[in-house]
Amino acid sequence: MKLYKNRSFRTIFLALFATLTFVGSAIFIFDVEARLMLQFLAVSLLGVVLMILAALAFTALRIAIRRWLDR
Numbered sequence: 001m002k003l004y005k006n007r008s009f010r011t012i013f014l015a016l017f018a019t020l021t022f023v024g025s026a027i028f029i030f031d032v033e034a035r036l037m038l039q040f041l042a043v044s045l046l047g048v049v050l051m052i053l054a055a056l057a058f059t060a061l062r063i064a065i066r067r068w069l070d071r
Helices: 006-030 034-070
Strands: none
Touching: 006 034
16 A cells, blocks of 8 residues: 555556557557557657666766866
8 A cells, every 4th residue: 555655656657557548549549550659669768768878978977077176
């Protein structure tokens, strides 16, 4: 019960549910090919990974500059 009250868990659950609902409605209601939806999913996951890596690089650069300036 405690896990269900966690706001982060609920947010992730709702995001996944919304994604599955969108994909299901696109395939079954609007007759979009499943292969095309899989390609969209792959591209969007690649974009998210690239954004995460860019944020990681920016954070590492910021920490390095801060340490260099504090000397």
